[in-house]
Amino acid sequence: YRYFLKWSPDSKKLLCTDKLMELYIIDIETKKITPIRKSKVWEITDFTWSPDSRWVAFVDYLENDFPVIYVYSVETGETHQVTSEFFASYAPEFSSDGKYLFFVSDRTFKATVGAFEWNFQYRDMSKIYGVTLQKSFTSPITFDDDKPKQEDKPKSEAETKEKDKKAKDSKEQTDKDKSKVKVNIDFDGIIDRVFDFPVPNGEYRNLRSIGNKLYYVRSSSSEAPKFYVFDFETRKETEVGDFHLYEISSDGKKIIFKKDKDYYITDLKDKIGTDKGKLNLQDMVVYVDPKAEWQQIFDESWRQMRDFFYDPNMHGVDWKAMKEKYAELLPYCRHRYDLTYIIGEMIGELNVGHAYVGGGDMPKVEPVPIGLLGADYEFHEASGFYKIKKIYRGRNWEENTRSPLTEPGINVKEGDYLVEIDGVPLSKEMTPYRALLNKSNKFVKIKVNSIPSLKGGRVYIVKTISSEAGLRYLDWVEYNRNYVEKKTSGKIGYIHIPDMGLDNGLNEFVKYFYPQVRKEGLIIDDRFNGGGNVSPMIIERLRRILVVAKNARNQEVVQTNPDAVMTGPMVCLVNELSASDGDLFPYQFKTLGIGKVIGKRTWGGVIGIRGSLPFLDGGYLMKPEFANFGANGKWILEGEGLTPDIEVDNDPAL
Numbered sequence: 184y185r186y187f188l189k190w191s192p193d194s195k196k197l198l199c200t201d202k203l204m205e206l207y208i209i210d211i212e213t214k215k216i217t218p219i220r221k222s223k224v225w226e227i228t229d230f231t232w233s234p235d236s237r238w239v240a241f242v243d244y245l246e247n248d249f250p251v252i253y254v255y256s257v258e259t260g261e262t263h264q265v266t267s268e269f270f271a272s273y274a275p276e277f278s279s280d281g282k283y284l285f286f287v288s289d290r291t292f293k294a295t296v297g298a299f300e301w302n303f304q305y306r307d308m309s310k311i312y313g314v315t316l317q318k319s320f321t322s323p324i325t326f327d328d329d330k331p332k333q334e335d336k337p338k339s340e341a342e343t344k345e346k347d348k349k350a351k352d353s354k355e356q357t358d359k360d361k362s363k364v365k366v367n368i369d370f371d372g373i374i375d376r377v378f379d380f381p382v383p384n385g386e387y388r389n390l391r392s393i394g395n396k397l398y399y400v401r402s403s404s405s406e407a408p409k410f411y412v413f414d415f416e417t418r419k420e421t422e423v424g425d426f427h428l429y430e431i432s433s434d435g436k437k438i439i440f441k442k443d444k445d446y447y448i449t450d451l452k453d454k455i456g457t458d459k460g461k462l463n464l465q466d467m468v469v470y471v472d473p474k475a476e477w478q479q480i481f482d483e484s485w486r487q488m489r490d491f492f493y494d495p496n497m498h499g500v501d502w503k504a505m506k507e508k509y510a511e512l513l514p515y516c517r518h519r520y521d522l523t524y525i526i527g528e529m530i531g532e533l534n535v536g537h538a539y540v541g542g543g544d545m546p547k548v549e550p551v552p553i554g555l556l557g558a559d560y561e562f563h564e565a566s567g568f569y570k571i572k573k574i575y576r577g578r579n580w581e582e583n584t585r586s587p588l589t590e591p592g593i594n595v596k597e598g599d600y601l602v603e604i605d606g607v608p609l610s611k612e613m614t615p616y617r618a619l620l621n622k623s624n625k626f627v628k629i630k631v632n633s634i635p636s637l638k639g640g641r642v643y644i645v646k647t648i649s650s651e652a653g654l655r656y657l658d659w660v661e662y663n664r665n666y667v668e669k670k671t672s673g674k675i676g677y678i679h680i681p682d683m684g685l686d687n688g689l690n691e692f693v694k695y696f697y698p699q700v701r702k703e704g705l706i707i708d709d710r711f712n713g714g715g716n717v718s719p720m721i722i723e724r725l726r727r728i729l730v731v732a733k734n735a736r737n738q739e740v741v742q743t744n745p746d747a748v749m750t751g752p753m754v755c756l757v758n759e760l761s762a763s764d765g766d767l768f769p770y771q772f773k774t775l776g777i778g779k780v781i782g783k784r785t786w787g788g789v790i791g792i793r794g795s796l797p798f799l800d801g802g803y804l805m806k807p808e809f810a811n812f813g814a815n816g817k818w819i820l821e822g823e824g825l826t827p828d829i830e831v832d833n834d835p836a837l
Contacts, residue, residue, distance in 0.1 A: 184201055184202040184486075184487075184490040184491075185199045185200065185201045185207075186199065186200065186201070187199060187200050187228050187230075189230065189231070189232065190232075191232050191236040192232055192233075192234055192235070192236050192433070193235075193236040194211075195210070195211055195212065195236065196208050196209060196210055196211060196236065196257075197209040197211065198230055198232065198239060200226060200227045200228055200230075201226075202226070202490050202491060203221070204221055204222040204223075204224075204225065204226050204227060205218055205219075205220070205221045205222075205227070206218070206219040206220050206221075206222075206227040206230060206239075206241055207219060208239070208257065217260075219239060219241070219255050219262070220241070220243060220253070220255070220262060222243050222244065223246070224243070224244035224245070224246065224248070225244050227241055227242065227243055229241065229242035229250075229273055229274060229275070230242065230275070231275050231276055231277065232277070233277045233281065233366045234277055234279060234280075234281050234364045234366065235281060235364050235365050235366050236257070237256070237257050237258060237365075237366060238254055238255065238256060238257065238277070238366055238368065239254070239255040239257065240252055240253070240254050240255075240265075240275035240276075240277065240284060241253055241255065241275070242272070242273045242274075242275065245268055247268070249268060249269075249270070249271050250271050250272060250273045251264055251266050251267070251268055251272055252264075252265050252266040252272050252273070252275050252284075252286055253265065254284070254368060254370075263368075263370045263373070264374070265284065265314060265370070265373050265374060266286065266288065266314075266374060267374050270288050270289060270290050271288065271289040272286050272287070272288040272289075272312075273286065273287055273288075274286055274287040274387065274388055274389070274390050275390075276390040276391060276392050276397075277366065277392065278313075278323075278392045278397075279364070279392045279393060279394055279395075279435075280364060281316070281364040281365065281366035281367075282315065282316055282317070282320050282323075283313045283314065283315060283316060283320070283323060284313060284314050284316060285311060285312070285313045285390055285392065285397060286311075286312055286313065286314075286390070287309050287310070287311055287312070287387040287388065287390065288309060288310070288312045289308035289309050290308070290309075290310065290312070290379075291307070291308045291309065291310055291384035292305065292308070293305070293307075293308075293384070299693065299697045299746075299747065300697075300745075300746035300747045301745070301746050302745075302746070306403075306404045307384050307385045307386065307403045307404055308384065309384065309385065309386055309387050310379055310380060310382060310383075310384050310385075310387065311379070311380040311382055311387055311390065311397070311399065311413070312377055312378065312379050312380070313377070313378050313379075313380070314373055314374075314376045314377055314378075315373075315376045315378070316366065316367070316368045316369065316373070317367065317368070317369050318369050318371070318372065318376070322378035323378075323415050324378055324379075324380060324381065324415075324418060325378075380397075380413060380420075381418065381420075382401070382411075382413065382420050383401075383403070384403075385401050385402060385403035385406065386401065386402045386403060386408075387399055387400065387401050388400050389427075389429070391431050393431065393435040393451065394435065395414065395415045395416055396412050396413065396414050396415065397412065397413045397415070398410070398411070398412050398423070398431065398451075399411055399412075399413070400427045400429075402427070408427035409422055409423075409424070409425055409426070409427060410422070410423045410424045410425075410426055410427060410429060410440070410455070411423060412453060414453075421453055421454075423452075423453060423454060423455050424440070424442075424454070424455040424456065425442070426440045426441065426442045426455075428440060428441040429441070431451060432451075435451060436450065436451060437449070437450060437451060438450075438451045438455065440455070442457050445457070445461055445462070445464075446461070446462045446464065447459075447460040447461050447462065448460050448462060471544075471800075473516075474513075474514075474516075476799050476800060477513060477516055477519075477522045478513060479799060480522060480526075480543075480798050480799060480800065480802065481509075481510065481513060481522065481525065481526060482506075483798065484526045484529075484530070484540065484798075484804050485502070485505075485506045485529065487796055487804055487806055488502075488530055488533070488538075488804070488806055489502055491806040491808055492533065492806060492807060492808070493790055493807055493808050493809065493810045494810075497533060498533050498534060498535065500532050500533055505529055505532050506529070508529075509525050509526075509528060509529040512525050513525065518545075519543045519544055519545045519800070519802075520545065522543070523540055523541055523543065523802070526540045526804070527540050530804075533807075534822065535788075535790055535807050535821070535822070536762075536763070536786070536787065536788020536789070536790060536807065536821065536822075537763070537788055537790055537791065537792045537805055537807045538805065538806070538807055539792075539803070539804070539805040540802070540803070540804050540805070541802065541803055542798075542800075542801055542802040542803045543798070543800045543801060543802030544800035544801065544802075551620060551621065552621060552622075552623035552624075552649060553616050553619050553620055553621075553622070553623060554619035554620075554622035554623045554624070554625060554627060554647030554648070554649075555587075555619070555623075555647055555648050555649065555650065555651050556587050556588055556601075556615070556619075556629070556645065556647060556648075557574065557575045557577065557585075557586040557587055557588060557589075557648060557651055557654050558571050558572075558573060558574050558575065558588055558601075559571075559572045559573040560572060560601065560615060562611065563600065563635050565635070566600070566635030566636070567609070567610045567611055567635075568600045568601065568602045568609055568610075568635045568636075569600065569601045569602075569609055569614070569615055570598065570599075570600055570601075570635070571588075571595065571596075571597055571598065571599050571600070571601055571631070572597065573597055574586065574588050574589060574595065574596075574597050575651065575654040575655060575657070575658050576589055576657075576658070576661075577589060577653075577654050577657060578657065581653075582648075583653035584653045584654055584657050585648055585654075586654055587645040587646060587647060587648060588645065590645070592643075593643050593645060594641065594643075595631050595641075595643070598633075599631045599632065599633055600631060600632050600633070600634065600635045600636075601615060601629060601630075601631055602630050602631065602632050602635070602636070602637050602640060603629065603630035603637065603640075604618040604619060604627055604628070604629055604630075605618070605622075605627050605628050606628065608637060619647060622647055623647060623648070623649040624646065624647060624648065624649050625646065625647055626644055626645070626646050626647075627644070627645060627646075627647055628642060628643070628644055629642070629643055629645055630642050631643070656681065659679075660679045660691075663677055663679065663708065664676075664677040664695075667706060671704075674702060674703040674704065675702055675703065675704045675705065675706060676695070676699030676700075676702035676704070676705045676706070677695070677699075677705075677706045677708065678691075678692060678695040678696055678699070678705065678706070678707050678708065679691065679695075679708040679710075680692050680707065680708065680709055680712055680721070680765075680768070681711065681712065681713065682712055682713035682714060682715050682764075682765070683712065683713075683714055683715030683716055683717045683718050683721075683763070683764035683765060683768065684713075684715040684716075684717065685715075685717060688712070688713075688715055688717060689717045689720065689721070692721055696724065696747075697747060700747050700748070700749055701740075702749075702751065703751045704751040704752045704753060704754075705749055705751065705752075705753045705754075706753075706754055706756065707725070707753060707754070707755045707756070707772070707778075708755075708756045709755055709756060709757050709761045709765055709768055709769055710756050710757060710758040710760065710761060710782065711758065711760045711761070712760070712761045712762060712763075712764075712765025712768065713762060713763070713765065714762050714763025714764045714765050714766075715763070715764045716764055716791075717764070718764045718765075718767050718768040718771060719771075721768065722768065722771045722772065722775065722777075724747060725749065725753060725772070725777050726775050726777055727745055727747070727748045727749070728748070729743050729744075729748045729750055730744060730745070731743075731744040732744065752778060753772075753777055753778040754778045754779050754780070754781055755768075755769050755772045755773075755777075755778060755779070755780045755781070756780075756781055756782050757769050757780055757781070757782040757783065757784075757785050757825065757827055758782050758783045758785075758833065759783050759784065759785070759786060759824075760786060761782075761785040761786060761825075762785070762786035762788055763786070763788055763789060763791075764789075765785065765786070766785045766786055766787060766788065766789050766820050766824060766825060767789055767811065767820070769785060769825050769827075770819060770820060770825050773825065773828065774813070774814075779827075779828040779829060780825065780827040780828050780829075781827055781828065781829045781831055782827050782829075782830070782831055782833075783827065783830065783831070783832060783833070784823075784824045784825065784826050784827065784830075785820070785824035785825045786824055787820055787821060787822050787823050787824030787825075788820075788821065788822075789810075789811045789819070789820045789821050790807035790808070790809065790810050790811070790821055791807070791808060791809030791810075791811075792805040792806060792807055792808060792809070793808065793809075
């Protein structure tokens with residue numbers, strides 16, 4: 184399964200990589216395939232040619248998980264490491280004149296401390312660097328003694344046109360000279376011949392050398408990605424355009440880029456906008472033969488699972504026979520969902536979790552947004568109005584948990600009647616939901632009354648919400664927390680972790696863990712956990728051991744070292760929907776002896792996945808690729824789940 188094809192500048196060879204984690208050169212004329220390197224760690228996907236097609240620079244990972252850059256000689260077959268194993272280095276790019284190898288490296292160490300504890304993190308570590316390919320070459324960043332530094336000054340229109348003309352001439356000359364460039368590399372001491380660019384630290388990618396300029400994309404923790412150029416003549420960086428997805432033509436004259444949902448092709452200049460070059464894609468028409476397309480998607484799904492499934496033995500299933508078995512159903516497909524069903528049944532033969540198929544070219548029904556007020560209603564038959572049975576209390580500073588009826592100045596209580604919305608009286612037919620059609624996240628006028636009558640009452644302007652999921656989840660969590668607090672006289676804390684994602688589950692853990700870290704004990708609720716990948720971060724906090732206590736004069740509360748140590752007992756709650764990383768979390772909790780696991784056996788699906796490879800109609804296929812095993816070398820959890828220490832069934836009849 185080969186991908187990431189890259190032509191050599193002389194158009195005689197192809198570079199490509201494959202699922203076996205090997206990097207190859209394919210000779211177009213002889214059809215000879217020459218292996219360059221087989222990685223022991225991960226797929227080799229970051230590589231480039233030298234301008235004379237005689238060298239290949241590529242990135243491979245060491246056992247410490249650090250990427251380093253190597254250079255391979257097409258003529259001799261020798262490979263040399265050219266960056267240090269002490270720094271992550273990647274995105275190699277030979278200079279157009281063949282004198283330098285540019286790259287990105289994480290060498291900016293500026294530690295920051297988190298808000299909740301004395302613990303470090305590093306962000307925006309990368310800058311652009313380079314190495315000289317010969318000992319005699321000087322850094323292109325250093326100014327010559329006899330060349331004064333150019334001062335910034337406003338340029339006239341004539342000067343700007345002249346500069347653009349010179350740049351164009353330079354590109355044309357570069358294109359003519361490409362065939363004359365011969366790259367020679369002195370590898371002795373090359374790792375130490377490093378120079379850095381005078382650019383801010385951040386996150387860099389997609390380097391491209393054109394003439395005396397280097398183009399690239401930069402972003403940071405506080406800045407969105409944008410397209411930049413570094414001019415070696417002026418030694419200055421310039422923002423080219425507000426986009427980050429681009430490709431430059433091989434002759435360095437044209438650029439295609441994407442901005443939002445649109446694509447543009449224009450001349451490569453120091454300033455590029457979206458005022459010209461937009462491609463008209465609205466009038467594109469594609470004629471599709473559904474039967475042929477579905478056949479290809481079926482074949483491709485089978486092949487992807489064959490090549491990417493974590494077990495080459497396919498769980499003992501005769502995979503070729505499975506293709507033949509389910510291919511017989513393809514002539515009966517009448518809808519994309521029929522195809523999805525067939526593929527789903529086929530991959531289901533592997534008896535594994537995380538094997539998902541879906542999407543594709545299906546009719547899309549536009550949803551009708553309904554405004555919501557964060558409340559439950561009870562219809563009052565006698566009056567035809569709606570009694571507010573429950574108002575969900577939110578965190579009104581967070582949009583996800585904003586409760587419209589509890590915001591400042593809104594005096595609405597449970598037991599009040601909702602009688603009118605935007606001047607329309609409510610009735611059995613005109614429900615609150617019907618009255619709020621197409622009014623999601625909009626300001627509406629509501630009328631409430633303590634009695635079921637239009638007369639009198641109170642009128643408020645409120646902004647609706649589009650979903651009550653966050654409010655209802657918060658209500659459930661707070662009910663559980665208050666129940667635990669009441670039953671234990673405030674001694675025991677409660678935390679629910681809805682998933683193991685950065686944007687949700689980890690945030691919920693942090694919101695509830697640190698405020699309750701001085702409780703005498705903790706209940707960690709992993710029920711209904713949808714999975715993710717942050718469980719090691721949470722486990723690291725929970726398994727901390729008190730080593731040193733700190734106390735100052737007049738201080739009544741003793742502090743811990745390290746910070747945020749839960750010194751009391753903990754238990755973990757699980758159920759049948761504790762899934763994926765929600766499986767792995769209680770496994771670690773139990774194996775590390777943090778506490779007892781209580782509930783029902785977990786879901787039992789821990790073979791990890793990554794994004795889908797593309798399909799013709801935009802569908803997706805998730806292939807289980809990353810298996811987990813314990814410290815004893817045995818496979819864990821998949822198909823079995825974790826059996827709790829104490830089994831407790833949540834009987835719906837009780």
